[in-house]
Amino acid sequence: MGATKDPVIVSNATGCLEVTTTIYPYTAWKIPYIHSAFENAAATISGVEAAQKALLKKAKLKKSAKGGSAFGGKAKLVVFGGDGGTYDIGLQSLSGALERGHEFLYVCYDNGGYMNTGGQRSGGTPLGANTETEPAGLDSFGKSRNRKDLMEIVKSHGIKYLAQANVAYPNDLAMKAKKALETKGPSFLLVLQPCTNLWKFPTSRYVRLGRLATETNFWPLYEIEKGNYVINYVNKNPKKVEEFLKEQGRFKHLFEEKNKKVIKEIQKSVNGNWKKLVEMSGSK
Amino acid sequence: MIYMTNKIYKVKAMTGGTAAAEFLRQAEPDVMAVYPITPQTPIVETFAKMKANGKVLTEIIQVESEHSAMSAAIGASAGGVRSVTATSSQGLALMHEMLYIASGLRLPVFMYVSARALSAPINIHGEHGDVMGSRDAGWIQIFSENAQEVYDNSFIAMKLSERVKIPAMVIMDGFHTSHTVERMNVQDDKTTKKFLGDYKPEKSLFDFKDPTSFGFLALQNSYFDFKIEQAEAFKEALAEYKKITSEFKITFGKSYDYFEKYKLEGAEYAIVIAGSASGTAKEAVDKLRSQGKKVGLLKIKLFRPFPYDNLAQALKSMKGIAVLDRAISLGAYPPIYSDVVNALRSADCGLPVSSYIYGLGGSDILQDEIENVFEDLIKWKFSKEIKYLK
Numbered sequence: 001m002g003a004t005k006d007p008v009i010v011s012n013a014t015g016c017l018e019v020t021t022t023i024y025p026y027t028a029w030k031i032p033y034i035h036s037a038f039e040n041a042a043a044t045i046s047g048v049e050a051a052q053k054a055l056l057k058k059a060k061l062k063k064s065a066k067g068g069s070a071f072g073g074k075a076k077l078v079v080f081g082g083d084g085g086t087y088d089i090g091l092q093s094l095s096g097a098l099e100r101g102h103e104f105l106y107v108c109y110d111n112g113g114y115m116n117t118g119g120q121r122s123g124g125t126p127l128g129a130n131t132e133t134e135p136a137g138l139d140s141f142g143k144s145r146n147r148k149d150l151m152e153i154v155k156s157h158g159i160k161y162l163a164q165a166n167v168a169y170p171n172d173l174a175m176k177a178k179k180a181l182e183t184k185g186p187s188f189l190l191v192l193q194p195c196t197n198l199w200k201f202p203t204s205r206y207v208r209l210g211r212l213a214t215e216t217n218f219w220p221l222y223e224i225e226k227g228n229y230v231i232n233y234v235n236k237n238p239k240k241v242e243e244f245l246k247e248q249g250r251f252k253h254l255f256e257e258k259n260k261k262v263i264k265e266i267q268k269s270v271n272g273n274w275k276k277l278v279e280m281s282g283s284k
Numbered sequence: 285m286i287y288m289t290n291k292i293y294k295v296k297a298m299t300g301g302t303a304a305a306e307f308l309r310q311a312e313p314d315v316m317a318v319y320p321i322t323p324q325t326p327i328v329e330t331f332a333k334m335k336a337n338g339k340v341l342t343e344i345i346q347v348e349s350e351h352s353a354m355s356a357a358i359g360a361s362a363g364g365v366r367s368v369t370a371t372s373s374q375g376l377a378l379m380h381e382m383l384y385i386a387s388g389l390r391l392p393v394f395m396y397v398s399a400r401a402l403s404a405p406i407n408i409h410g411e412h413g414d415v416m417g418s419r420d421a422g423w424i425q426i427f428s429e430n431a432q433e434v435y436d437n438s439f440i441a442m443k444l445s446e447r448v449k450i451p452a453m454v455i456m457d458g459f460h461t462s463h464t465v466e467r468m469n470v471q472d473d474k475t476t477k478k479f480l481g482d483y484k485p486e487k488s489l490f491d492f493k494d495p496t497s498f499g500f501l502a503l504q505n506s507y508f509d510f511k512i513e514q515a516e517a518f519k520e521a522l523a524e525y526k527k528i529t530s531e532f533k534i535t536f537g538k539s540y541d542y543f544e545k546y547k548l549e550g551a552e553y554a555i556v557i558a559g560s561a562s563g564t565a566k567e568a569v570d571k572l573r574s575q576g577k578k579v580g581l582l583k584i585k586l587f588r589p590f591p592y593d594n595l596a597q598a599l600k601s602m603k604g605i606a607v608l609d610r611a612i613s614l615g616a617y618p619p620i621y622s623d624v625v626n627a628l629r630s631a632d633c634g635l636p637v638s639s640y641i642y643g644l645g646g647s648d649i650l651q652d653e654i655e656n657v658f659e660d661l662i663k664w665k666f667s668k669e670i671k672y673l674k
Contacts, residue, residue: 009490037381048360100345
């Protein structure tokens with residue numbers, strides 16, 4: 001929010017951010033805010049954006065926010081959705097809004113599962129994680145598939161700016177938010193958000209966990225600006241992914257003898273993704 | 285057809301779909317969010333051409349589904365502007381979740397429904413099954429018999445919706461009305477714009493001085509109160525409908541009521557029906573009346589809120605009634621029948637009422653079939669069994 005001086009209107013998908021900030025009769029939002037449902041935050045903002053265009057056309061909106069009318073000025077439109085509301089149930093609505101080219105920023109805060117409803121797996125849950133709906137057990141090592149590559153899905157809509165960020169790197173996140181908000185047309189941020197609920201780690205390790213995700217290359221920080229890849233954080237000697245996994249209860253079972261191959265597979269996937277990213281960015 | 289007392293209208297040949305688009309041209313909503321589906325498409329296609337030819341400023345969002353159509357319409361309406369959409373059948377079903385959210389947020393979204401059967405089996409033809417599935421969603425619902433009523437009802441629905449903050453759907457029968465060319469009267473642009481006035485929202489997302497949060501989490505201590513408030517708004521809508529139809533009469537010289545009474549005066553037996561088949565039913569009434577049979581018809585227009593008291597008053601002097609529904613409520617009596625019986629019982633009226641279902645999936649209903657329904661009433665052939673006219 002600090003990344004722009006323009007007024008901001010927020011559309012929020014159903015999720016932990018929504019339920020914790022708008023318990024009637026209170027609201028934590030000091031700016032205009034709308035929550036309508038789970039899968040449609042991008043479609044909802046499409047309507048808000050069209051309303052803004054209509055109002056601008058009718059000259060009801062003043063170009064600057066200083067105006068004295070009820071319509072204060074052209075606003076930045078921001079969506080917040082979790083990974084469930086973005087990778088899964090809201091993907092169609094997001095895709096439609098990106099294709100139509102509405103001017104808005106979509107922020108997916110990604111904690112790798114449906115945590116608000118008690119820790120079910122989503123399309124954003126990483127390989128091997130223990131969730132309530134795909135639990136580890138005698139016959140299972142937890143999530144059997146890799147998460148979707150949401151960045152590539154969003155990128156393929158041909159939008160001008162998208163970036164992967166991490167709450168543990170706030171300066172990097174703010175820089176990306178600013179760029180995203182200055183973009184003409186749609187922009188997108190995929191932000192890693194550690195969650196103590198299902199990741200199962202002490203809250204005191206919150207920032208540490210976030211940092212480990214990037215230091216191990218599990219969650220690289222990068223931007224795709226007009227199709228060009230830029231890596232924002234390069235590890236000369238990246239830590240092993242085990243460092244990130246071992247701190248979390250959801251991966252505890254992977255350290256049992258029978259599941260160790262899964263850790264290898266995760267490491268392989270992390271290495272592969274990093275290599276691809278380096279190639280795309282043209283760096284070495 | 286009641287003709288107007290003023291002389292500023294034009295006579296035109298229009299389908300229900302083009303009549304809807306013509307209303308939208310005059311109302312010029314700020315935002316339309318829409319997804320194509322048969323038999324709704326004539327509405328949006330006609331309107332899109334108007335936009336392409338610079339006749340309206342409306343922002344049209346070509347969304348990727350009906351769920352997103354209603355979501356975007358909600359977003360726009362929360363933005364404090366007039367927002368509309370249109371759909372049919374599967375589209376309305378896909379919107380279902382969002383219908384409750386539009387009404388729960390008290391946003392006056394306006395929608396045309398070209399009513400059509402629901403899958404499975406898939407069928408694209410006229411029926412009321414889709415709109416009946418939405419009857420508890422907190423929307424004003426108004427049925428139209430023909431293109432003229434589609435047009436006229438739109439003025440009443442949009443004004444009513446904005447006044448009581450309840451979204452509204454104007455319903456036409458898929459194909460029978462949406463695609464059939466009829467002679468109708470179109471009012472002049474100036475009068476129509478004056479009648480509708482500017483939309484002045486109580487709250488808007490674009491009010492940055494007094495920002496509003498839309499879409500709260502309401503827990504056990506408040507959710508119930510929200511629903512009671514909506515129910516009260518529906519009571520208000522019933523009274524406001526009356527006022528708006530009076531304003532409509534003053535402006536356009538036409539009388540509209542909760543329902544149409546056709547030759548009910550002096551009638552002993554009546555049929556209750558909604559939508560395009562009312563025209564055929566009126567022919568049946570005329571024929572039997574010419575034979576000296578005391579029959580009449582009550583055509584449902586305002587369906588939600590349902591005018592229980594007025595309807596009971598209009599029917600209580602009959603000897604017997606048949607309700608013809610173009611929808612099936614599997615495992616129960618059909619919707620209009622149930623509402624009519626409730627209206628009569630709550631007025632302590634114990635008239636016999638028979639239930640007939642007709643025209644599912646666009647199947648024809650013929651005049652002699654309706655005449656036979658009247659003959660059943662006259663011969664006192666009432667039963668608890670639902671009868672199918674097919």
